[in-house]
Amino acid sequence: MAASAQLLLFEVPARPVTPPPRLTESLPAPPPAPSASRRRSQAWLALHFANLSLAAAYNAAPLDRRAMLDGSAWAVIDDDRLKHVVACNEQAWNQGVRPGHRMNAAIALCSSLTLISRDASAEARLLERIADECLKYTSAVSMQPPNEVLLEVRGSFRLFGGHAALMERIQADLSGLNAGLQLALAPTARSAQWLARAYSAPRVCLPRELAEALGSLPIASLQWPLPIELQLTRFGVTTLADLMRLSRKDLARRIGAGPVRELQQAMGRTAWLHHGWSTPPSYHDRILLDFEIETTALLEKLLERPLARLKRTLIGSARSIDELLITLKHREGSTPVAIRLQQATADTAHVATLLREHLDRLVLRAPVREVLIDAPRLLVAHPRNQSLAMDPATRTDVPSASELKARLLEQLQSRFGVNAIRALTVRAHHLPERAQCAEPPSQTLTAISTPPRLPRRPLWLFREPRPATREYRQGMFRIESSPETIETEAWEGASVRRAYYRARRRDGVACWIFRDLMSPHQWFVHGLFG
Amino acid sequence: MNTVTLADIPLLWRAESLAPVQSQCVSTGYQPLDRALGGGWPLPSLIELLCDDHGIGELRLLVGLLRTAQGASALTAPKIVLWLSPPFELHAIALTQYGLAPNDHWVCSISQPADLQWAMTQALRSGACLAVIAWTRHLKPAALRTLKLAAMTGRSVGVLFRPTSETRLASPATLRIALRPQVDELELAILKMQGRRPSIVRIAPSDVDRVTREAR
Numbered sequence: 148m149a150a151s152a153q154l155l156l157f158e159v160p161a162r163p164v165t166p167p168p169r170l171t172e173s174l175p176a177p178p179p180a181p182s183a184s185r186r187r188s189q190a191w192l193a194l195h196f197a198n199l200s201l202a203a204a205y206n207a208a209p210l211d212r213r214a215m216l217d218g219s220a221w222a223v224i225d226d227d228r229l230k231h232v233v234a235c236n237e238q239a240w241n242q243g244v245r246p247g248h249r250m251n252a253a254i255a256l257c258s259s260l261t262l263i264s265r266d267a268s269a270e271a272r273l274l275e276r277i278a279d280e281c282l283k284y285t286s287a288v289s290m291q292p293p294n295e296v297l298l299e300v301r302g303s304f305r306l307f308g309g310h311a312a313l314m315e316r317i318q319a320d321l322s323g324l325n326a327g328l329q330l331a332l333a334p335t336a337r338s339a340q341w342l343a344r345a346y347s348a349p350r351v352c353l354p355r356e357l358a359e360a361l362g363s364l365p366i367a368s369l370q371w372p373l374p375i376e377l378q379l380t381r382f383g384v385t386t387l388a389d390l391m392r393l394s395r396k397d398l399a400r401r402i403g404a405g406p407v408r409e410l411q412q413a414m415g416r417t418a419w420l421h422h423g424w425s426t427p428p429s430y431h432d433r434i435l436l437d438f439e440i441e442t443t444a445l446l447e448k449l450l451e452r453p454l455a456r457l458k459r460t461l462i463g464s465a466r467s468i469d470e471l472l473i474t475l476k477h478r479e480g481s482t483p484v485a486i487r488l489q490q491a492t493a494d495t496a497h498v499a500t501l502l503r504e505h506l507d508r509l510v511l512r513a514p515v516r517e518v519l520i521d522a523p524r525l526l527v528a529h530p531r532n533q534s535l536a537m538d539p540a541t542r543t544d545v546p547s548a549s550e551l552k553a554r555l556l557e558q559l560q561s562r563f564g565v566n567a568i569r570a571l572t573v574r575a576h577h578l579p580e581r582a583q584c585a586e587p588p589s590q591t592l593t594a595i596s597t598p599p600r601l602p603r604r605p606l607w608l609f610r611e612p613r614p615a616t617r618e619y620r621q622g623m624f625r626i627e628s629s630p631e632t633i634e635t636e637a638w639e640g641a642s643v644r645r646a647y648y649r650a651r652r653r654d655g656v657a658c659w660i661f662r663d664l665m666s667p668h669q670w671f672v673h674g675l676f677g
Numbered sequence: 678m679n680t681v682t683l684a685d686i687p688l689l690w691r692a693e694s695l696a697p698v699q700s701q702c703v704s705t706g707y708q709p710l711d712r713a714l715g716g717g718w719p720l721p722s723l724i725e726l727l728c729d730d731h732g733i734g735e736l737r738l739l740v741g742l743l744r745t746a747q748g749a750s751a752l753t754a755p756k757i758v759l760w761l762s763p764p765f766e767l768h769a770i771a772l773t774q775y776g777l778a779p780n781d782h783w784v785c786s787i788s789q790p791a792d793l794q795w796a797m798t799q800a801l802r803s804g805a806c807l808a809v810i811a812w813t814r815h816l817k818p819a820a821l822r823t824l825k826l827a828a829m830t831g832r833s834v835g836v837l838f839r840p841t842s843e844t845r846l847a848s849p850a851t852l853r854i855a856l857r858p859q860v861d862e863l864e865l866a867i868l869k870m871q872g873r874r875p876s877i878v879r880i881a882p883s884d885v886d887r888v889t890r891e892a893r
Contacts, residue, residue: 551805552757558799559785563792571769571779583769588757588783601774606736608768655858656732657882674768675732676882 188354190301190310190332193339194281194317196274197347198327199294201234203270204263205325221261224250233265234327270294277321278424283463284317289336289421295343297336297421314349333357336421337413341387344368361413362388375402426464430457430522439514443506446475446515450502453520454495461493466525471498473520477513484509486561489553491526497554504561556588577635578643579608579673602631603649605659605674612671615660619670624650624660632664649676706741707880710865714852715873718742722851723825723835727844727868731764733858734882738865739836740775743808756807756833759800760784761793764812794820801827801835808834815843822849844868 196202200223208216222235222244230250242257254260270293278290284307287299300313307313314330321328331342333352338361342350345368352360364387366379379402384390390398390410399407412419432453440446450473461467469491473484484505486498559568569585576582618624628649635643644664651657657676663669702716711717718724718741728735743758758781760767769779787793793813800809801824816824816837828835837850844855853868865878 548756548805551803555757555800555803555805556783558803559796562795563785563787567787568783568785571767571772571782571784573769573773573779579768579770583779585784588780601770604768604771604774605732606768606771606775607731607765608771610766654730655860656730657734658732675765676734677732677736677765 188301189299189334189336190304191334191336191339192298192300192314192317193331193333193336193343194277194296194298194321195329195331195340195343196277196294196296196324196326197329198234198325199270199273200265201236202324202326203266203273206273207266207269208263216261219261220244220257220259221263222253223265224253224262225265230262235260267293273324273326277324277326279426279460279464280320281317282424282426284313286425288424290424291340291421295340296424297340299336300332310351314351318349333360335413335415336419337409338415341369341413344370357414358391362386362391366390371406375406378402426460426466426525429524430460430468430520432456432520434518434520436516436518439516441511441514443509443511446518447499447503447506450518450520451499453518454499454502457520457522458493458495461495461525461528464525465528467491467493467528468498468522468524469526470524471502471520471522473502473518475511475515476517476519478516479513482509482512482515489557490550491528493528497557501557501561504558508562552588560587577633579604579633580610580612583608602628602647603676605657606677607675609673612661612673614669615672616668616670618652619660623653624658624670625653626650626660627657630662633661647673703742705738707738707878709878709880710738713865713867713873713876713878714870718834719851719871720834721828721832723821723828723837723849725837725839725843725848725850725853726856727839727841727853728856729841730858733856734863735838735856737882738856738863739808739810740777742834744776755781757781757783757805759796759806759809761797761800761809761811762786762788762813763810790814790816794824797835798823798827800831801833802831804831804833806831806833808836810836810838812838814840818847818849825849825851 204223205213205216216236220236220239220242222239223233224230225233232244232246232248232250232253234246235244235253239253239257239260242260244253244256244260248256250262253262274290274292274294274296278288278296281288281296281298285298285300285303289297291297300310303313304310307316310332314332318328318330327347329343329347330349331339331346331352332350333339333342334354334357338352338357341364342352342360345364350360365385366376366387367385369387379385379390382393384393387410395407395411408417411417434449434453436449440449457468469488471486471488473486475482475484484502486501486505488498488501492498556568565587568588570588572584572586574582574584615624626648630646630648632646633643634645635641642665645661646664647659647661649657650660658672659674659676660670660672663671701720702714702718703720704717705711705714726735726738755778758777760782763784763786767779767782767784769782772779772782785796787796790813793811794816797809797811800806816839821837824835824837841855848869850869852870855866855868857864857866859879862879862881865880867873867876867878869875
């Protein structure tokens with residue numbers, strides 16, 4: 148069969164799989180075939196990191212120390228009483244150091260061995276980072292501490308060009324970590340996990356060879372608790388095939404229900420529920436400075452890289468932010484800088500320009516020692532439809548008009564304050580000075596229709612009418628229109644009665660003047676026909 | 678001693694010989710002015726209006742520009758008009774009477790000239806603005822060039838109201854018009870228009886009122 152021949156590319160020939168035929172007959176029929184017909188079959192890819200503690204320790208080390216570690220033999224030791232070696236690099240391995248050795252034994256084998264104590268939290272963080280990275284291959288990611296990640300990749304085969312290409316790609320992407328990645332693809336999550344633990348080379352297991360592939364696994368490679376392992380050895384059980392031959396009920400009584408359930412899960416007879424991994428709901432980053440910063444210009448430069456990192460995270464997980472808090476920590480106290488966006492975005496270049504405005508206005512009261520970047524919530528991004536890259540006019544990423552508006556508003560507001568920019572609104576009121584208000588622009592402002600038969604109003608309006616009785620008496624104004632009388636009702640507060648005219652001043656300026664009918668012969672200028 | 682006439686200098690060109698630089702214009706609503714400008718307000722551009730008085734019809738000149746472009750972009754969200762440091766308040770009802778949506782008019786009062794120049798540059802460059810209308814006093818030629826470049830980048834119109842005392846200073850603006858109020862009309866001295874000759878136009882600012890009333 149062509150398909151199976153292709154799948155066997157990753158098969159490890161070191162251990163030929165030839166279980167005795169009589170055993171397979173006594174086994175129940177392999178389950179994945181019927182289950183595939185009932186619901187969509189699954190393909191689980193297990194990522195087992197044999198040297199995760201080594202990679203975590205290496206990543207946590209500062210740069211100069213890493214260079215030192217590159218050239219020498221080193222090992223990670225556990226925190227227990229005897230200080231067992233957890234993992235060691237290749238040079239230490241060549242000198243005979245093995246994981247599981249006691250510290251004294253390891254030093255006896257290799258006198259120049261550098262020892263680093265294990266950092267469990269760094270390992271957990273590294274695994275979380277890997278799980279985040281894996282979200283780009285599939286959305287069904289499950290983290291299995293301490294050192295495994297499970298991916299359900301059935302839906303991703305077509306996108307990545309088949310399982311072989313996908314596995315190659317994952318290997319290439321994660322090879323920089325040097326965490327001893329072991330990959331296995333299998334129909335069930337548990338079997339993929341076991342295969343990944345057992346084989347250092349990538350391994351593919353088809354649904355119909357599941358029982359066969361599992362049967363050949365030695366019990367020792369399953370990483371079960373040591374007492375169970377020893378007990379099974381006493382029974383004479385060395386491989387999973389031996390185990391499967393035993394009665395499930397008796398086995399559960401003798402070694403506990405846990406391993407038996409795991410076996411059932413591996414065979415796909417019972418479900419294994421795991422917690423899915425998804426992007427955390429918020430983002431935090433911390434930049435510890437080696438030196439104190441006293442100018443904001445330097446800060447801008449310094450924040451470029453963390454912002455680029457934020458952008459990668461956002462784009463990788465299809466998220467966007469609408470708020471970013473930057474805390475500048477001083478020797479005592481801190482200065483918060485909050486950037487709030489009108490529209491959620493993943494474009495940190497825009498955030499950087501806003502940040503520049505904020506920092507330009509900011510006066511540092513003390514040198515900065517540390518910078519915290521927090522995005523309190525990551526929102527699900529809604530990417531726009533984009534045309535194919537054929538059309539040169541639309542090839543560049545053109546933001547929509549409302550987005551441009553929001554960006555300009557944010558930019559102006561971050562420099563001049565939130566209340567500096569105001570949009571005009573018409574309000575239903577008779578008095579001209581109260582018939583409009585200026586509010587910070589927003590999407591919710593609604594237009595009110597004005598009466599169609601109003602006489603022409605001036606474009607310039609004075610906030611307060613200016614008295615012009617004397618100029619009027621001197622004959623400065625020439626009235627050019629019939630009066631427009633504006634009266635407010637008694638219940639609208641101060642009673643107002645005015646007769647408005649359009650008048651031209653002697654110097655050619657067209658004014659909107661009114662006579663106060665409450666106190667006769669008082670004239671005021673209220674606007675200009677600009 | 679040789680005499681060299683201007684026509685002999687090979688690299689010298691005359692203003693009239695230029696092909697029309699502006700590809701797009703918007704009608705001003707005043708026919709004489711349209712004719713003098715070769716079609717209307719150039720777009721995108723930096724326009725300087727030099728006047729000392731307010732209320733002589735200086736805003737009504739621009740109504741045509743603000744209205745046509747707002748109506749034209751019916752499919753997309755309307756662009757905004759940003760008013761920077763206007764001398765008085767804008768009357769929202771008057772804007773609706775001219776067929777403009779007051780919500781799309783943003784007003785920002787800025788005291789520092791440097792801030793105003795920055796805001797105008799950003800707004801012009803953003804592409805979100807149809808026009809940015811600002812009242813300033815003195816601006817350096819370099820600042821004016823920056824504004825013009827920003828207007829070209831964002832394909833918007835920058836309108837600068839400046840006092841007539843700035844008339845004598847050179848400016849890189851696309852169009853410079855000095856406004857002089859007469860008894861019943863407005864005299865527009867076109868000091869500079871790229872690709873055209875300077876000229877003087879007289880218009881009656883009430884024209885645009887009549888036109889909009891008829892349009893209803």
